[in-house]
Amino acid sequence: xxxxSGLSLAQGAALCVGAVLGxxxxxxxxxxxxxxxxxxxxxxxxxxxxxxxxAWTFAALGARHPDGGGVSTYVRLAFGPRLxxxxxxxxxxxxxLGAPAATAFAGxxxxxxxxxxxxxxxxxFLAIVGTVFVMNWFxxxxxxxxxxVLTGVLAALLLVTVVAALPHVRWDNLTPFAPxxxxxxxxxxxxxxxxxxxxxxVSSLAGSYRNPRRDVPRxxxxxxxxxxxxxxxxxxxSVLVLGPALGGSKAPLADLLASGFGGPVRVITAVVAVLxxxxxxxxxxAGASQLGAALARDGALPARLAGTPRKALLVIFGGSVVSxxxxxxxxxxxxLVTGCFTLVYVIGTAAALRLxxxxxxxxxxxxxxxxxxxLLWLNGAPALLSLVxxxxxxxYQAWRARRVAKSAIPSSINAGxxxxxxxxxxxxxxxxx
Numbered sequence: 001x002x003x004x005s006g007l008s009l010a011q012g013a014a015l016c017v018g019a020v021l022g023x024x025x026x027x028x029x030x031x032x033x034x035x036x037x038x039x040x041x042x043x044x045x046x047x048x049x050x051x052x053x054x055a056w057t058f059a060a061l062g063a064r065h066p067d068g069g070g071v072s073t074y075v076r077l078a079f080g081p082r083l084x085x086x087x088x089x090x091x092x093x094x095x096x097l098g099a100p101a102a103t104a105f106a107g108x109x110x111x112x113x114x115x116x117x118x119x120x121x122x123x124x125f126l127a128i129v130g131t132v133f134v135m136n137w138f139x140x141x142x143x144x145x146x147x148x149v150l151t152g153v154l155a156a157l158l159l160v161t162v163v164a165a166l167p168h169v170r171w172d173n174l175t176p177f178a179p180x181x182x183x184x185x186x187x188x189x190x191x192x193x194x195x196x197x198x199x200x201x202v203s204s205l206a207g208s209y210r211n212p213r214r215d216v217p218r219x220x221x222x223x224x225x226x227x228x229x230x231x232x233x234x235x236x237x238s239v240l241v242l243g244p245a246l247g248g249s250k251a252p253l254a255d256l257l258a259s260g261f262g263g264p265v266r267v268i269t270a271v272v273a274v275l276x277x278x279x280x281x282x283x284x285x286a287g288a289s290q291l292g293a294a295l296a297r298d299g300a301l302p303a304r305l306a307g308t309p310r311k312a313l314l315v316i317f318g319g320s321v322v323s324x325x326x327x328x329x330x331x332x333x334x335x336l337v338t339g340c341f342t343l344v345y346v347i348g349t350a351a352a353l354r355l356x357x358x359x360x361x362x363x364x365x366x367x368x369x370x371x372x373x374x375l376l377w378l379n380g381a382p383a384l385l386s387l388v389x390x391x392x393x394x395x396y397q398a399w400r401a402r403r404v405a406k407s408a409i410p411s412s413i414n415a416g417x418x419x420x421x422x423x424x425x426x427x428x429x430x431x432x433x
Contacts, residue, residue, distance in 0.1 A: 009215045009222075012208075016223035018151035020051075020198035023280045025158065025231060026253050026273050027105040028195045029238040031331065034247035035191060036184035038177045043188035044235045047196050048228035050375075053368040054345060055199040057352045059220035060361050066212045071200045071348040078351035082397050085300035087344055088291055089393040090386055092301075092312075094340035095288040096319025099281055101194075101333045103128045106277040108250035109270040125324050128274065132282045133317045136289060137310060150279040155230060157272055161253050162233045164260025165241045173243035186378040191331065193338035193375060195231065200348060289313040299400055300393065335382035342379060343386035345372040 032040035061074050076084030106128065107121030114120060178184065199220075209215045238252050241259055249255050251273075257265040292312025295301040306312035323333070349372060352365035376383050 008210060009218055012215055012219035013222040013226075014148055014151075016055075016219050017155070017226050018148055020196060020223065020227050021151055021154060021230065022195065022198065023102055023105050023154075023273070023276050024195035025154070025234060026269075026276070027108060027250075028192060028231075029235045030246050030249045030252040031191055031334070032188045032235070033239060035180070035331075036188035037179040037244075037247070038174045038239050039180075039182065039185050040188045041232075041235060041239060042185050043192055044232055046185075046189055047192045048224075048232060050368075050371045051196055051199065051224050051228060053364045054349070054372065055220045055224050056217065057349055057356075057361075057365045057368045058199050059216045060356055060364075061348075061352055063213045063216045065355065066209070066216075071344060071351075074351040074355060075347055078354040079347075081298070082394055083347065085295060085298065085397060086390045086393040087347055088295045088300060089389050090340045090344050092288055092292050092295065092306075092316075093319075093389050094337050095284050096316050097323050097333060097340075098284065098337045099129055099316075099320040100125055100324040101330060101337060102281055102284075103277055104330050104333075106270075106273040109254060109266075109273040112251035112254055113266050113270045122324065124274070128278055128281055129285075129317065129320050132278060132285050133313065135282060136286050136313055150276055153272060154276055155226075157253065157269070158230050158234050161256045161260075162237050165237045165256040168259045169237065169240040170243065171240065173240050187380070190338060190342075190375060190378040190380070191334055193342055193379075194334050196227075197338070197341045200344065285313065285316055288316050292316070299404075300397060332382060335379055336385050339376065339379045339383035339386040340389065342372055342376045342383070343390065346376055 029040075032043055036043060058071070062070075065074060065077065072084045072087045075087050103125040104121055107124035110124050111117055111120040116123075209219075234253075238246050238256060242249060242252065242255055245255075246252060251266065251269065253273075254266045254269040257269060289309040289312040292301060292306035292315065293309045296303045296306040296308075296312070304311075306315055328336075346369065349365050349369040353362055353369065356362050356365055376386075
């Protein structure tokens with residue numbers, strides 16, 4: 001039965017768009033073009049096409065199992081709590097890697113205005129992550145409405161950018177179309193996963209709809225079309241207007257707007273980039289700190305490490321600072337993070353094959369599974385980090401289970417007597433506590 005309150009179709013579609021249309025688009029066209037040249041447009045199209053079965057699969061799971069746990073819930077239902085917790089590890093430990101990468105996009109726009117290069121990017125990282133850390137430490141939150149406003153600002157900026165740049169399109173910028181060879185399209189696709197991460201959030205929102213079974217698939221379909229159209233339009237115009245210079249651009253949207261308007265547009269885009277990044281990083285840090293505490297509560301993480309949201313927040317903040325200081329280039333950092341996201345998609349779509357009914361639903365889920373397995377392969381060596389995280393999670397849970405089982409066995413002074421602890425209830429093997 002439909003709820004009398006909750007998300008409407010329009011509200012749900014807006015939230016889905018907001019979950020996927022993130023800060024990556026402000027720099028993704030340049031990063032993809034750097035890897036594959038104009039052929040990066042093929043990678044954009046491939047990711048948009050992939051989004052349809054992937055988003056539909058998670059929407060179908062959300063409609064049938066509306067729960068705030070999202071992918072971790074589906075994996076737990078399909079494969080048990082240990083693998084469900086491993087999915088949580090992938091999300092939790094990807095955030096400290098993703099924060100420096102996300103702020104690097106905004107840092108590129110600020111450096112484009114004030115100069116300073118790498119130093120400016122690091123200062124922007126410290127300013128954004130430090131601000132968000134303090135906000136979350138004291139319980140301040142960027143509300144969902146503000147997040148939607150920021151997403152709306154980004155969508156409007158993208159539309160204005162495309163329209164302003166259209167008169168400057170040059171079709172000869174498409175040649176040579178594949179300067180680095182067609183094989184470069186694969187690595188470009190792996191990088192672009194960053195811009196499409198978020199479809200799993202659709203399933204987490206399912207329980208908030210007035211009518212999940214009817215509206216979740218519809219809202220998802222609307223979001224796929226809107227996000228795909230915006231991404232492809234920006235990517236195509238970037239290639240056609242900026243040409244070979246796109247691959248080296250640190251602020252492609254600013255370059256496009258400058259070609260259409262001139263004036264102080266670079267300052268405006270830098271401010272927008274910073275605000276968008278604050279909102280995105282806040283969402284990730286707030287969610288990850290809660291996730292870490294939940295994992296510790298369920299025994300999937302050490303309580304000393306992440307037993308409370310503040311403890312988990314400290315781990316994330318410290319990990320982010322360490323990640324920012326590592327001598328890893330932005331491209332590799334993105335692949336490390338997208339590898340974690342992609343593995344979550346692999347396990348999530350595999351769970352869908354068990355949970356969804358036979359027929360068309362499973363066929364779509366299988367298409368999604370094959371696609372994300374291919375993306376994980378294209379990720380290359382950085383994808384190994386995600387496998388290491390899952391293995392570490394399973395090893396920790398197995399170790400903890402053995403420790404708990406061992407502590408549950410009563411110790412004896414000698415073979416014939418047992419000394420009970422007066423402060424605890426005796427527990428015999430085979431009895432529940």
